[in-house]
Amino acid sequence: MVYLYFLMMLMQKEHIYQPFEILFKTLDEDPQMEHKHSFFELVYILSGKGKQCINEHKFEYHENHLFLLTPSDCHKFDIETTTSFFFLRFTDIYLQKNGLAPQYVEQLEYILQNASHEPGCVLKNQSDKTLVRPIVEAIIREQVNQDVNNQELVTQLVNTLIVVVARNIAKYLPQRVNEYSDEKILNILQYIQSNIYEPDKIRAKTISDYFGISETYLGRYFKKHTDETLQQYIINYRIRLIENRLKNSDLRVNEIADSFGFTDESHLNKFFRKSKGISPLAFRKAVRENK
Numbered sequence: 001m002v003y004l005y006f007l008m009m010l011m012q013k014e015h016i017y018q019p020f021e022i023l024f025k026t027l028d029e030d031p032q033m034e035h036k037h038s039f040f041e042l043v044y045i046l047s048g049k050g051k052q053c054i055n056e057h058k059f060e061y062h063e064n065h066l067f068l069l070t071p072s073d074c075h076k077f078d079i080e081t082t083t084s085f086f087f088l089r090f091t092d093i094y095l096q097k098n099g100l101a102p103q104y105v106e107q108l109e110y111i112l113q114n115a116s117h118e119p120g121c122v123l124k125n126q127s128d129k130t131l132v133r134p135i136v137e138a139i140i141r142e143q144v145n146q147d148v149n150n151q152e153l154v155t156q157l158v159n160t161l162i163v164v165v166a167r168n169i170a171k172y173l174p175q176r177v178n179e180y181s182d183e184k185i186l187n188i189l190q191y192i193q194s195n196i197y198e199p200d201k202i203r204a205k206t207i208s209d210y211f212g213i214s215e216t217y218l219g220r221y222f223k224k225h226t227d228e229t230l231q232q233y234i235i236n237y238r239i240r241l242i243e244n245r246l247k248n249s250d251l252r253v254n255e256i257a258d259s260f261g262f263t264d265e266s267h268l269n270k271f272f273r274k275s276k277g278i279s280p281l282a283f284r285k286a287v288r289e290n291k
Contacts, residue, residue, distance in 0.1 A: 019094035020158060023087040024140055030077040040112055041069040041089045042165060044136050048083025052120075057259070059248045065121040066132055068165055070112065086136050088158060095162075112166065120244045124168045135161050184211070185225040188218075192234060196241065199261040202234055239275050242268070246284040253280050 024046075034053065043052075049062040054075040061067070061077070069075055077083070123129045139157050142150040188211065195201035207230070208218045222230040238260060245256045257268035272280045 020088065020090040022139060022143055022154070022158075023089070024085065024143075025087075026082060026084045027079055028082050029079050032076060034074050034076045036071065036074050037069065037089070038071055039089050039091045040071065041087060042161065043067040043069065044086040044088075044132065046084035046086055046136070048079065048081050050080040050083060051078040053078060058251075059120045059244070060250065061121075064129060064133060066123050066165070067120070068112065068122050068169070086140065088139075088161065090158070090162070112162075112169070120248050122165055122168050128164050128168060132161065132164060135164075185222070187211070188222065189226075192237065196234075196237060197260055204230055235275060239272070242272060242280070243283065246280055247287050256280070 043066070045061050045063055045065045047063050049060070051058045052061045052067055052075065054067075054069070054073050056074070058078070061083075077085075123132060135157055139154055139161075142154045142157070188207065191207065191210065192202055200206065204215050204218060208215045211218070213221070219230055222228070222233070226233060228236070242256060242260065245251055245259075251259075253268060254265040257263075257265045260268070262268040262271065269279050272278075272283070276283060278286070
């Protein structure tokens, strides 16, 4: 397979001037410092390994991992072995104008925007992991060969890839929350996700003060709009992120504890065991044995 190499300028925030853009390149090191985009970016790892740094948190990447970067994410790659990347960059304009069913556009925008605080491979369904690589390779072939009607075919493949990503992300959003939900609950969820690593900022009193509402009202309002209590949502969200660290990084348990604001490793062990019934180390061992 032929890989094209595109030089990327060092800048604080990158822009694209078309609805979508496809790049594929092989690198020994990332030429860019941490940076942000004004667009969405899907990054698929064709080969190689290293670490993805997103919003100051690092996760291992390897072949067949797929990442979604949103306009709010600050990121870079620490490349350990020569890595072949596939990049699909697209804007809100692309979602609205390029063949996606109108009734799904707002839902897709909402889903993609709310993925920004859960870094790591977005593919949760095993069947989707086997589906994505042939789609990516087909897009690359069309870009290289420039055959008849290739642009129409590429657009359909790009749409399919975006929908697959959205399906995997949607499984981890609160069941009753969608693009039509009250703006305030979306703001509260975004606040929690943005501050999940700082326990003092996600206490009910702090959240109620931030939004100018009483704790009692906050509790009722949150339960009504998400079908979960505020505390249960925060616990479940932290657990998912901790699981992600245990699955996709070599961070020690005490390092994970520190990054989530636990007092020590014992505190994290107690918290994790209460929800999952096993220790973090036992969870990591079980995951790796089943790979």
